[in-house]
Amino acid sequence: MTPLDGTIVLDAAAMRAAEQAAIAAGESVESLMQRAGRAVGDAVHRLAGAHAVLVVCGPGNNGGDGYLAAARLRALGRTVRVAAAAAPRGAAAIAAREAWGGAVEPLAAAKPAPVLVDSLYGTGLRRPLAADEAASLARLVAGAALAIAVDLPSGVASDDGALLGQVPRYHVTLALGAAKPAHLLQPAAARCGGVRVLPLGIALSGDTRALPPPRLAAPPVDSHKFSRGMVALIKGRMAGAGELAARAAMRAGAGYVSLLGATIPQAPHALVRRSIERDDPLVDARIGALVIGPGLGRDDHARDLLERALASDRALLIDGDALHLVTPERLRARGGTIVLTPHAGEFHALFGETQGSKLAAACTAAERAGAVVVYKGPDTVIAAPGGRALLAGEASSWLSTAGSGDVLAGAIAARLAAGGDPLDAAAAGVWLHAAAARRLGAGFIADDLAEALAPALAAAIRETRA
Numbered sequence: 001m002t003p004l005d006g007t008i009v010l011d012a013a014a015m016r017a018a019e020q021a022a023i024a025a026g027e028s029v030e031s032l033m034q035r036a037g038r039a040v041g042d043a044v045h046r047l048a049g050a051h052a053v054l055v056v057c058g059p060g061n062n063g064g065d066g067y068l069a070a071a072r073l074r075a076l077g078r079t080v081r082v083a084a085a086a087a088p089r090g091a092a093a094i095a096a097r098e099a100w101g102g103a104v105e106p107l108a109a110a111k112p113a114p115v116l117v118d119s120l121y122g123t124g125l126r127r128p129l130a131a132d133e134a135a136s137l138a139r140l141v142a143g144a145a146l147a148i149a150v151d152l153p154s155g156v157a158s159d160d161g162a163l164l165g166q167v168p169r170y171h172v173t174l175a176l177g178a179a180k181p182a183h184l185l186q187p188a189a190a191r192c193g194g195v196r197v198l199p200l201g202i203a204l205s206g207d208t209r210a211l212p213p214p215r216l217a218a219p220p221v222d223s224h225k226f227s228r229g230m231v232a233l234i235k236g237r238m239a240g241a242g243e244l245a246a247r248a249a250m251r252a253g254a255g256y257v258s259l260l261g262a263t264i265p266q267a268p269h270a271l272v273r274r275s276i277e278r279d280d281p282l283v284d285a286r287i288g289a290l291v292i293g294p295g296l297g298r299d300d301h302a303r304d305l306l307e308r309a310l311a312s313d314r315a316l317l318i319d320g321d322a323l324h325l326v327t328p329e330r331l332r333a334r335g336g337t338i339v340l341t342p343h344a345g346e347f348h349a350l351f352g353e354t355q356g357s358k359l360a361a362a363c364t365a366a367e368r369a370g371a372v373v374v375y376k377g378p379d380t381v382i383a384a385p386g387g388r389a390l391l392a393g394e395a396s397s398w399l400s401t402a403g404s405g406d407v408l409a410g411a412i413a414a415r416l417a418a419g420g421d422p423l424d425a426a427a428a429g430v431w432l433h434a435a436a437a438r439r440l441g442a443g444f445i446a447d448d449l450a451e452a453l454a455p456a457l458a459a460a461i462r463e464t465r466a
């Protein structure tokens, strides 16, 4: 079992294609299913302690995996029962049921067991479960002390993370072969519990991954403040937002941070406050990342400032109000490095109503704007032009606090100013933001979050070295 960090994420079609390629290279559906069933059986054996197991099997290949997992558990000496609502349909699933060979209880009459393994439906589910099947599943999950989903909780849509009906909450989900978008996109992800990938030994390729831990190092011995990265932020009408983003940029490792448009000295004194009206601080070639948007406002003054930011040739992070004042076409025409950090409202203001999953929407948006798009929320999606995408999955729900987006903008800007691939910079910022929130636990405010970026950064550097 491997954790999700950095692992490949495949939609149902890509997973089927990987399976077909393995079959073309000499595998059979049966051998793949045997490997999956055995891996599930072994994982359940490790997770379940000495408790009795009930495996519920559906009519497709997910059900086939379940029959073989039950056979494996029996071979390992475990007490295991099987229940199903319908007979298996495909040849491989039929063979799997024959391999189990034991009793199969009618699902509606099955009594709960301490460990429930849901092998009803996986990536093939296209419509809600029948009402009686959904009710039986809910009853059996509620009656179990440990509920384990095979590949996916039955009732979620693999590609977009939607719930097709009522879906119970599981403690663990065993992803077969690769993670699927539903393991990381809400609302499905919250039903999965802990997700573990069971590798099936087939070749996988694709452009979407779970957010990897950042590879970060302490500044090299010959560093100076500008070599570590200079961030300039344009202050808006709501001064606090810029202050928070600036503080976050400092704590996330920028060597020099200036807040343009703030001139009254105040703490933190390490923050350089400069006028934005005299000379033009936006064309300073030392700026590694220029941030506009936090607390900007949407009036004529805001528009003027945005025009000046767009005219600079610096890497640009656009957040908050500024996302209401541009168009994707304008951004594309500007070119250069651009990172956009919209929440759902800002995303729709900039890109209009979108079809399909949050992942697909972010990828299309990145292409349209020629920018890295960090589509925020309880399941942040990061997409770059060209198709690469990262799914951040669940973060602390305490992040739903005013100003936490400003902190994220500052954290990403610090990594952007440090140089390298803008997708990696955005990913590192999102990772550090979530790690800072984890360290803080409950009830934190955005000011705390900005400060907690420093210990989160230190931990990321330690983990990179390890």
Ligand SMILES: NC(=O)C1=CN([C@@H]2O[C@H](COP(=O)(O)OP(=O)(O)OC[C@H]3O[C@@H](n4cnc5c(N)ncnc54)[C@H](O)[C@@H]3O)[C@@H](O)[C@H]2O)[C@@H](O)CC1
Pocket (backbone or CB within 6 Å): 015, 016, 018, 019, 032, 033, 036, 058, 059, 060, 061, 062, 063, 064, 065, 089, 120, 121, 122, 123, 124, 125, 126, 127, 128, 129, 130, 150, 151, 152, 176, 177, 200
């Ligand atoms: N793709 C791969 O590489 C592998 C896939 N495996 C398993 O195969 C699964 C996918 O198998 P399938 O494509 O057979 O799909 P599922 O087993 O997810 O079930 C879909 C089947 O049920 C029917 N169905 C869909 N929704 C239904 C509903 N609401 N009520 C009644 N019937 C419904 C479909 O017509 C189809 O026959 C994966 O989740 C995984 O468990 C593994 O066996 C190993 C390898």
Ligand SMILES: Nc1ncnc2c1ncn2[C@@H]1O[C@H](COP(=O)(O)OP(=O)(O)O)[C@@H](O)[C@H]1O
Pocket (backbone or CB within 6 Å): 343, 376, 377, 378, 379, 380, 394, 395, 396, 397, 398, 399, 400, 401, 402, 403, 404, 405, 406, 407, 408, 433
């Ligand atoms: N329920 C949640 N679970 C996890 N992260 C969340 C949740 N709600 C918000 N966030 C994160 O918190 C930040 C909020 O940003 P944003 O909406 O721009 O807030 P603000 O404008 O107040 O700064 C984003 O990084 C978002 O991904």
Ligand SMILES: [K+]
Pocket (backbone or CB within 6 Å): 062, 118, 119, 120, 121, 122, 149, 150, 151, 152, 153, 154
């Ligand atoms: K399942």
